[in-house]
Amino acid sequence: MSSTEGAVGSALDVKGSPRELDRVAIRFAGDSGDGMQLTGTQFTESTALAGNDLSTFPDFPAEIRAPAGTLAGVSGFQIHFSSRDIHTPADQPDLLIAFNPAALKANIDDVRPSGMVIVNSDSFSKKALARAGYEENPLPALRERFALVEVPITNLNRAALRGLSMGARDIDRSKNFFALGILYWLYNRPMESTERWLKSKFSGEILEANLRTLRAGHAYGETTELFPISYTVAPAKIEAGTYRNITGNTALAWGVIAAGVQLERPVFFGAYPITPASDVLHELARHRHFGLKTFQAEDEMAAVSAAIGASFAGDLGVTASSGPGIVLKQEALGLAVMVELPLVLIDVQRAGPSTGSPTKTEQGDLLLALFGRHSASPMPVLAAATPADCFHTMIEAAQIAVRYMTPVFVLSDSYLANSAEPWKIPELDRLPRMPRQPVAQSDLGDFQPYSRNLETLARPWAIPGTPGLEHRIGGLTKADVSGNVVYDPENHAKMVQLRTEKVARIAQDLPPVEIEGAPEAETLIVGWGGTRGAITAAIEAAAEAGNAVAYVHLRHLNPLPPDLGEVLSRYRNILVPELNSGQLAMLLRAEYLVNARSYTKVDGQPFKVGELADAIAKTIGAEET
Amino acid sequence: MSSTEGAVGSALDVKGSPRELDRVAIRFAGDSGDGMQLTGTQFTESTALAGNDLSTFPDFPAEIRAPAGTLAGVSGFQIHFSSRDIHTPADQPDLLIAFNPAALKANIDDVRPSGMVIVNSDSFSKKALARAGYEENPLPALRERFALVEVPITNLNRAALRGLSMGARDIDRSKNFFALGILYWLYNRPMESTERWLKSKFSGEILEANLRTLRAGHAYGETTELFPISYTVAPAKIEAGTYRNITGNTALAWGVIAAGVQLERPVFFGAYPITPASDVLHELARHRHFGLKTFQAEDEMAAVSAAIGASFAGDLGVTASSGPGIVLKQEALGLAVMVELPLVLIDVQRAGPSTGSPTKTEQGDLLLALFGRHSASPMPVLAAATPADCFHTMIEAAQIAVRYMTPVFVLSDSYLANSAEPWKIPELDRLPRMPRQPVAQSDLGDFQPYSRNLETLARPWAIPGTPGLEHRIGGLTKADVSGNVVYDPENHAKMVQLRTEKVARIAQDLPPVEIEGAPEAETLIVGWGGTRGAITAAIEAAAEAGNAVAYVHLRHLNPLPPDLGEVLSRYRNILVPELNSGQLAMLLRAEYLVNARSYTKVDGQPFKVGELADAIAKTIGAEET
Amino acid sequence: MTRPALTRKDFVSDQDVRWCPGCGDYSVLANIQRVMPELGVARENIVFVSGIGCASRFPYYMNTYGFHTIHGRAPSFASGIKASNPDLSVWVVTGDGDGLSIGGNHLLHTIRRNFDLQILLFNNRIYGLTKGQYSPTSEVGLKTKSTPSGSIDHPVDPISFAIGAGATFVARTIDVDAGHLQETMRRAHEHKGTAFIEILQNCPVFNDATWGELQDKKTRAANALVLAQGEPLVFGGPGERKGIHLQGGHPSIIDLASDDDPVAKGVVVHDEATRTAAYPFALASLARPDFPLPIGVLRAIEKDCYEDMLQEQIDSAVAQRGAGELEALLHSGDTWQVEP
Amino acid sequence: MTRPALTRKDFVSDQDVRWCPGCGDYSVLANIQRVMPELGVARENIVFVSGIGCASRFPYYMNTYGFHTIHGRAPSFASGIKASNPDLSVWVVTGDGDGLSIGGNHLLHTIRRNFDLQILLFNNRIYGLTKGQYSPTSEVGLKTKSTPSGSIDHPVDPISFAIGAGATFVARTIDVDAGHLQETMRRAHEHKGTAFIEILQNCPVFNDATWGELQDKKTRAANALVLAQGEPLVFGGPGERKGIHLQGGHPSIIDLASDDDPVAKGVVVHDEATRTAAYPFALASLARPDFPLPIGVLRAIEKDCYEDMLQEQIDSAVAQRGAGELEALLHSGDTWQVEP
Numbered sequence A, B: 001m002s003s004t005e006g007a008v009g010s011a012l013d014v015k016g017s018p019r020e021l022d023r024v025a026i027r028f029a030g031d032s033g034d035g036m037q038l039t040g041t042q043f044t045e046s047t048a049l050a051g052n053d054l055s056t057f058p059d060f061p062a063e064i065r066a067p068a069g070t071l072a073g074v075s076g077f078q079i080h081f082s083s084r085d086i087h088t089p090a091d092q093p094d095l096l097i098a099f100n101p102a103a104l105k106a107n108i109d110d111v112r113p114s115g116m117v118i119v120n121s122d123s124f125s126k127k128a129l130a131r132a133g134y135e136e137n138p139l140p141a142l143r144e145r146f147a148l149v150e151v152p153i154t155n156l157n158r159a160a161l162r163g164l165s166m167g168a169r170d171i172d173r174s175k176n177f178f179a180l181g182i183l184y185w186l187y188n189r190p191m192e193s194t195e196r197w198l199k200s201k202f203s204g205e206i207l208e209a210n211l212r213t214l215r216a217g218h219a220y221g222e223t224t225e226l227f228p229i230s231y232t233v234a235p236a237k238i239e240a241g242t243y244r245n246i247t248g249n250t251a252l253a254w255g256v257i258a259a260g261v262q263l264e265r266p267v268f269f270g271a272y273p274i275t276p277a278s279d280v281l282h283e284l285a286r287h288r289h290f291g292l293k294t295f296q297a298e299d300e301m302a303a304v305s306a307a308i309g310a311s312f313a314g315d316l317g318v319t320a321s322s323g324p325g326i327v328l329k330q331e332a333l334g335l336a337v338m339v340e341l342p343l344v345l346i347d348v349q350r351a352g353p354s355t356g357s358p359t360k361t362e363q364g365d366l367l368l369a370l371f372g373r374h375s376a377s378p379m380p381v382l383a384a385a386t387p388a389d390c391f392h393t394m395i396e397a398a399q400i401a402v403r404y405m406t407p408v409f410v411l412s413d414s415y416l417a418n419s420a421e422p423w424k425i426p427e428l429d430r431l432p433r434m435p436r437q438p439v440a441q442s443d444l445g446d447f448q449p450y451s452r453n454l455e456t457l458a459r460p461w462a463i464p465g466t467p468g469l470e471h472r473i474g475g476l477t478k479a480d481v482s483g484n485v486v487y488d489p490e491n492h493a494k495m496v497q498l499r500t501e502k503v504a505r506i507a508q509d510l511p512p513v514e515i516e517g518a519p520e521a522e523t524l525i526v527g528w529g530g531t532r533g534a535i536t537a538a539i540e541a542a543a544e545a546g547n548a549v550a551y552v553h554l555r556h557l558n559p560l561p562p563d564l565g566e567v568l569s570r571y572r573n574i575l576v577p578e579l580n581s582g583q584l585a586m587l588l589r590a591e592y593l594v595n596a597r598s599y600t601k602v603d604g605q606p607f608k609v610g611e612l613a614d615a616i617a618k619t620i621g622a623e624e625t
Numbered sequence C, D: 001m002t003r004p005a006l007t008r009k010d011f012v013s014d015q016d017v018r019w020c021p022g023c024g025d026y027s028v029l030a031n032i033q034r035v036m037p038e039l040g041v042a043r044e045n046i047v048f049v050s051g052i053g054c055a056s057r058f059p060y061y062m063n064t065y066g067f068h069t070i071h072g073r074a075p076s077f078a079s080g081i082k083a084s085n086p087d088l089s090v091w092v093v094t095g096d097g098d099g100l101s102i103g104g105n106h107l108l109h110t111i112r113r114n115f116d117l118q119i120l121l122f123n124n125r126i127y128g129l130t131k132g133q134y135s136p137t138s139e140v141g142l143k144t145k146s147t148p149s150g151s152i153d154h155p156v157d158p159i160s161f162a163i164g165a166g167a168t169f170v171a172r173t174i175d176v177d178a179g180h181l182q183e184t185m186r187r188a189h190e191h192k193g194t195a196f197i198e199i200l201q202n203c204p205v206f207n208d209a210t211w212g213e214l215q216d217k218k219t220r221a222a223n224a225l226v227l228a229q230g231e232p233l234v235f236g237g238p239g240e241r242k243g244i245h246l247q248g249g250h251p252s253i254i255d256l257a258s259d260d261d262p263v264a265k266g267v268v269v270h271d272e273a274t275r276t277a278a279y280p281f282a283l284a285s286l287a288r289p290d291f292p293l294p295i296g297v298l299r300a301i302e303k304d305c306y307e308d309m310l311q312e313q314i315d316s317a318v319a320q321r322g323a324g325e326l327e328a329l330l331h332s333g334d335t336w337q338v339e340p
């Protein structure tokens, strides 16, 4: 794209060399129809190619189409990129670009004081202001608090596309690329990836229009006086390798595929659509050439039941849902526990209760995973820590399911599902593997469906179609070894104990607890799941402020790591930050009788680094006084 | 029934005066077809009329018809009666009456050493022995260990009914009444209640046959040498009043009716049949004249949804189920939490997991009640302690539901459901009442569906049909006060907090914790639900053995009584006996950081007094060393 | 009490309507708000109950009582409401996913119990709210987010399903056909028992023009068999005239000259109230492209309603046993006195 | 490999059968164990899947693979099994409660997807296992434990429901009619796609003689319309001869003289494979007491099976894109190198 490079080149001539920054956070905000997610993703790709570390966070309106221009319809996308490694999309954007008054109103309070705010000035009509709930034009007042830049994006875009035969509406649809062009200039990002993407997606006039306005935006940034200077962010020093961006849901889907390949079992994925889990189904459905069977069921009970059926028949059965759907799967999960078949259940947690706020995030389902089935019905529970970690967590869950012949619960959340981070693509033969028990082979001796592997207590996986292994399983209390239906008390107690012990034994495969931060500190932070980025950043911030603390982040919630109790006992205070009302804290207190204190937030939003850092400081302070 | 009295009278002449006992436990055991439950119930009525304190426990085969004569088909009924008050059906029967070899085999090991065993000797054919899995006739060996009485019941019954035109099969069906007659003589029970019952149920030859054989059995007991002596058990000294026998399920059903009367709301009961909860539906369906609407739904989701709909429309909505069905209701319960409507959910717990052992008992659903819904979805939880207590627990639950506008969870179990105890019929105007908020009245000001009562935080119950209160509710996150759909984080957090606080406030209505047994002891036993009888008996036994302990039995599991923490802090050891893997113990440890230890059993059976007494002794011992 | 007559505005709630521009739901909402005042039911006696989906947001926009429940269960909530208070006019709004996918079972049982409800199934043959997965009514081969290589589920026909469930009132109408939609709502309201109505609805965002020929006035006449009680089953585009013949249970199309008497030629005369369900089933089996799609009331018969039979049982129980007395209940059966 | 031919005994498991004496389930079990050897399927390739109920204990008694699942969901488990391994012969056993009450939705969707399964619905019009509550097929007025004053639910007809769901094979048979039951099982096995079979079953304990006239050989001829492909719909008790006439979608009964040619008299000739569902729907609408109850195969048509279409999509994906490569997947889309 020589033209672009030329442009950047000349930018330097005109305005002097760009200023070097080590981190920047940008938020794109506009109406659902303005293509903010797309614009953000494009900027992300380009930034990744520029070699920065980055973290993104899309913030959609709820699963509803709000009237154009209203607050309810505002869609946002934030990207944080840096020359050092970072862990969150940042609490406050340094720059906000707002496509209409509603977008401005919904986001302005988050912007860093005296940060930069770019608005599409063409969109600030009386009507639009009213629809956003502004009595008067807010821009004058904002000039005091921010570096406000008013750009008539709509008209500039129209001007750029003059002469094309497209309709006015189609022309206006391109305006986000004009804005993107400005930002590419402002932060000296390469435009190739976006141009390549446009060419792969569009052709003819639409392609022409988008390319033109993208470049026009770039040129506009370069030439107008509105932007006195541009910025660069040097590549981050990151481990060598091949990288890509990945969201949590894509990582989960790919983890499912990888698990099938690694375990050499076909995969059956049964699901019923639900936000924010649907994308796992969507992604998997695109990969039939892996022999992957996706099944959109009529409801969650059918989805999980079909998956268990497939596991019975020898596939790796997987199912995914969120809050309300998870609850509906619990009865069938209880059966999977009873018949001891491998299965992975993915719970992409969302903000509840009930239908709640389907597009918002929460860690509300930990206790549901542990106790959401009647009677003693133990299931291993794993939680993913970052978008890319979803891939590894899923693979480990599948390995446990097959090695121990048990359904396994995997917890992700809406934040992980939609956030992206750069991911160093792993070498496949380096992926950790567990020894797994082979599928039972035809034998002519008498086969006992509930005989057990002495190490794991797993029963044999005896697959229909294998001569000599014909047997019957079901949800009624099973006799030890034979699996026949019996009701005597001793056997009942023994089977309850065996199932519990089997899940407890998974602990034998867990690595020792890793203590990060300042292991020798007196305060320990214990986290789990998708809050890892925020907690890590907060711990670094706290350390810089002289409040060094130790940090343990749990992937395994059931069973808990065997040495966790000993580790906890070493610390005077234990703080457990969670996006729920204190569920892990409760488990730790009950299990280890330690005074684990909670720092919780249940408002549908991820933790902010600042609030966590404060909480850490307070805990330490609290202890000193 | 002069004839009978005559008979008893003459019995005294022949055999000298009956021996006085202060307690006796009898177990009836036979094939599912032998009418053991009926025989037991009849003996129970008669014993109640005799003024003894009593406790019964039926033990059905699982929900399957097993082949006649097999172990799987054995049905049992145990009654424990005494001249002092008792709390359990007793660990070991003093007398076993076995109608066939299978019944003998299944029950003999429970009988008190050198206790009495009556068998129907006609049923001990080679074939029958084989079907029961006996290689050889066990009777000779038993003569050593027990006072064995062999009665050819089948033939004696036939003889008694000779001359009737009934078919052989019908004649044999009456043999349980012959046996009942023997026992009535043996324990000097009045036969009136049974004769009255027979007359109410049958007529013609069948009535004639049953009456005849009943009396023949009585006369047989009196005249044969097999029974050297008969027994009496003096009436217990119990509080004056009118008494009746009641099972837990009947008490629940009557509690539902009473709640409707007391709250002056029509009752809508929606349920889907499931053992052991079905009888609540069956009982309620018999009382349409209370204006009671019972609805057998197509499944559990429909049952609870219809009940919530009825509550929205102004009825007291109630629903009942067990393990698997409870799990299926959780999604709708989450909605009830969100829309804050009154509802009572009854969980008659059974032994799981999955389909498990449907007719066996367990306390496996406490954590399910608390944490079985996604996200923070708090519900008050109450548990009934005895069969009769089911009545009062149900009424209190309904009062809480309406006063706080919340769904309420009531826990019973299979043991309570089917056991009977004598119950002093309460005076209605003495039943405790809570102040309740009135149903919202038509108002022409602007109505706010999520405005709150300052004391209880309850929102108004605004019933369709009321002019001026038209409003919309639903499962999406609600705006404070207005109830509109909104997604802003502050509101989300506030509503989560309000719902939690509302349930927590119920504690303000709870009485202080009552400490029974020896309050000043160093060891405290904490129990909940249907184990009350066994724990009470065990504590008395332990005290007699010099192991006095304090005892707290919880009805309120959420919220917990406000002074519980302080109470727990007074004791050096805390033992929590539960028929699960330690669910309450976990809550107490997490909430109060006290080292509550568990004594648990999960084998489908209720606690035995003996094993509990031992556990108590061990705990104290443990502490001393 | 006499109150001022209601107008359409009285049924418009204060919430902004949140559907995509061009969504068929707007037209349905507007027309229902128009019909409501004509039904002569006081606002406080009307309840709209829905499940989850775009269509299911309907209750928020009606200034009546409303309950936006959970996915698929709306008919059950409505059953409880109706049983609790039979005087209420209860309207269920559901979608092809809400009503026929997760909610199929409740729809089946609510219909067969014949509660006096109106059930409106908005059929856009797609999951709108969750952003575009195929639904149980989507045609085989439909490419959606969850079926990038095309759906492989044979769709279910809501009308056949409803008749198979024993529905006493079954109709089909079209989102954009204001007159027909309003008339159908009136009929549904008048019907005593469960009135099941499939509304062909367009989702311009995820499944645009799925009912194209029927929504478009120009092509409708050729593709729709518009039903009228007592009238022969005649249809046809400009310049054509055709009729439906039914012999031995086999439907066929016969061409008619403009002066033919359809009935004489063997065209079936529409009857909403045949004794058996054979005829409405035959109508329901008319599927495009071979046949025109029946629009209008396919079936309307009388049958007892659940809530009425329930009330009768209560009344006769009271008549026979007297109104329930708690005191008497607690003392029923064997009791005994313990003297002080 | 050639293996010794199987006999009935090979299909009898070692568990004692636990149904009440006289239960209709015994006869069904015995006859299915008799047919199995004739089907030529190896035991290890047969799977019986059931829900919860008396009938659902069936798998324990078959010496094949078996899965006694949870209440109402058996068709979904079976769908997963069949999708996982289409070579298995998968039989679903369910009841009127299991299949049509809690499980109605899964039955509907499994049927319309047309997985190649045999679904046997044991219809005793009662909940047996839970000791006698009415079911969705119980007649109005039935007094049961849960309806002491009589059921007020209008029953659903399993056959109409199945046809309404788009079933490709629908049949009705009788527990005690050994020959007909075995023949029906053979037909079901041969059919490619979901074969739905209603088995009229007696529950002597809780709903005795609910199918009395049909189970009793003496009265059967007068009350059953036994279907045979290509044969006219003729029935009648001793000394009577009647036929079914279908005009304009209205069924009626015509009396025939012993020498009448039924077809000439307008009696319909049975055809399992009509293009539209109008005819089988008409048959399904024949209800007693007005009409005899059709027994036999009402419908048998060809339609793609879900598992085949799924496999086709997989095969063509592999054909177009090659077998999936994990390495390639992880590197797809935009990636970048970070140099050491």
Ligand SMILES: Cc1ncc(C[n+]2csc(CCOP(=O)(O)OP(=O)(O)O)c2C)c(N)n1
Residues within 6 Å of the ligand: A272, A273, A274, A275, A300, A324, A325, A328, A355, C052, C053, C054, C055, C056, C071, C094, C095, C096, C097, C098, C099, C122, C124, C126, C127, C128, C129, C130, C135
């Ligand atoms: C238990 C549960 N499962 C899944 C979902 C997600 N969900 C909401 S609406 C919907 C389907 C909506 O489709 P339809 O009923 O056709 O309504 P439309 O949006 O097309 O009007 C789904 C799958 C949910 N809310 N609850």
Ligand SMILES: Cc1ncc(C[n+]2csc(CCOP(=O)(O)OP(=O)(O)O)c2C)c(N)n1
Residues within 6 Å of the ligand: B272, B273, B274, B275, B300, B324, B325, B328, B355, D052, D053, D054, D055, D056, D071, D094, D095, D096, D097, D098, D099, D122, D124, D126, D127, D128, D129, D130, D135
């Ligand atoms: C989720 C759940 N709800 C309820 C039950 C209780 N239950 C078991 S079988 C059954 C009905 C059985 O009736 P049907 O399917 O007709 O079988 P039948 O016993 O008559 O053969 C019910 C309600 C259960 N096991 N699980």
Ligand code: SF4
Residues within 6 Å of the ligand: A065, C018, C019, C020, C022, C023, C024, C025, C054, C055, C124, C128, C129, C202, C203, C204, C205, C206
């Ligand atoms: S997604 Fe479709 S159905 Fe939903 S509001 Fe938009 S246009 Fe209407």
Ligand code: SF4
Residues within 6 Å of the ligand: B065, D018, D019, D020, D022, D023, D024, D025, D054, D055, D124, D128, D129, D202, D203, D204, D205, D206
């Ligand atoms: S209850 Fe009825 S269906 Fe069940 S086994 Fe007994 S007779 Fe058969």
Ligand SMILES: [Mg+2]
Residues within 6 Å of the ligand: C053, C095, C096, C097, C122, C123, C124, C125, C126, C127, C128, C135
């Ligand atoms: Mg839809």
Ligand SMILES: [Mg+2]
Residues within 6 Å of the ligand: D053, D095, D096, D097, D122, D123, D124, D125, D126, D127, D128, D135
């Ligand atoms: Mg049945």
